[in-house]
Amino acid sequence: MDFLSANVFVIALVVFVLIAISRGVRSVPQGEEWTVERFGRYTTSLKPGLRFIIPIVDQIGRKVNMMETVLDIEGQEVITRDNVMVRADAVAFYQVVDAAKASYEVRDLEHALTNLSQTNARTVLGAMDLDEMLSNRDMINSRLLDVIDQASTPWGVKVLRVEIKDLSPPADITEAMAKQMKAEREKRAEVLEAEGLKQAAILKAEGVRESQIREAEGRREAAFLDAEARERAAEAEAKATEMVSKAIAEGDVQAINYFVAQKYTEALRDVAAAPNAKTVMIPLEASGLIGSIAGIAELAKTVGKQD
Structure with missing residues (x-):
């Protein structure tokens, strides 16, 4: 035993x-x-x-789970500053950094974080107008993150991100916003079209003006060249007249023939240029014209030798 x-x-x-x-x-x-x-x-x-x-x-x-955890914040109705009822859904990402605080400083950590997030979401969103709320989600996320993270620090929790998943205004407000957006887009389209027409008109006017300026410059250049040509012709005529006058003063018969031949030639030219002239008759005295031309040539040779 x-x-x-x-x-x-x-x-x-x-x-x-x-x-x-x-x-x-x-x-x-x-x-x-x-x-x-x-x-x-x-x-x-x-x-x-x-x-x-x-x-x-x-x-x-x-x-205690120390990994990053997703907290789904239940959707709730929020009244904005301009008295519009909006349903807001959000999600938060948090991580426990102190297991002792998360265990003994708060009862039911996830439930406490959910209620804290909902309360602060109502506070932040309720202080904003509807248009401001819908166009500033990043600012809302940042403000919620700061507030929730600061409030949950004594619980040994670090809130990493807070994201607004959805903001849903009432159906009538959504419809009114859609109409307003459509009107704004149509207004912008009309403004752009008007700007396009204005630019096209300006460019067309500038093109016409440039064309007129260049045309005027062309006419001025042509007039200048024509005047220059007439001036040279006048100078040549004056020089020829001076030469012939000098020859006449010296008793040269060929100089007198020059003037006679010149007038004779001009008369024949006018007769030939007449619109009713069908046939041009050259008089028998044409031989005298030819002799005058020969005299002119002789006179030119004589003057050339003198020069």
Whole structure:
């Protein structure tokens, strides 16, 4: 009996030791932290990996998820500053940075964060007009992030992002906004069309003006060249007259023939240029004209020798 009792005691002792060892060894998974309580009071937090605690005396209090977590903020009705009812849906991303605070500073952390987010969303959105609300989502997200993160810091939580998922005004307001947007787009289209027509008219007027300027410059250039040609012709005529007058003064008969031939030639030209002239009759005195021309040539040679 004594031997049997001893064996039972040894077996019981071994079982107790094994149970105590198993209760003292803990394997904490990655992404979690476990709090340790000694006689119901928090003492430390166990990091991921193989950890040891004192059996019976210590026990695991809370298993806290330390990974980033998505918090779906339930949609709610919000009254804007201009008295429009808007339904707002949001989502928040948070991460526990202190397992002890998240376990013992607040009861039901996720529920507390949800209510905190809804309350601050009503406060922020209610201080804005509808148009301001719909066009400044980034500003709303930033303000909500600052407020919620500051309020949840004592709970050992870091709020990383807050995003407004949807802002839904009433159907009649949405329809009125759609009509307003359509009217604004039509107005912009009409303004752009008017600007296009204005630019086209300006360009056309500038083109006409440039054409007129160049045409006037062309006429002026042509008039200048014509005047220059007439001036040169007059100078040549004056020089020829001077030469002939000098020759007449010196008693040269050929100079007199020059004037006669000139007038004779002009008369024949006028007769030939008449619109009713069908046939031009050259008089018998044409030989005299030819002689006059020969005299002119002789006169020109004489003057040339004198020069």
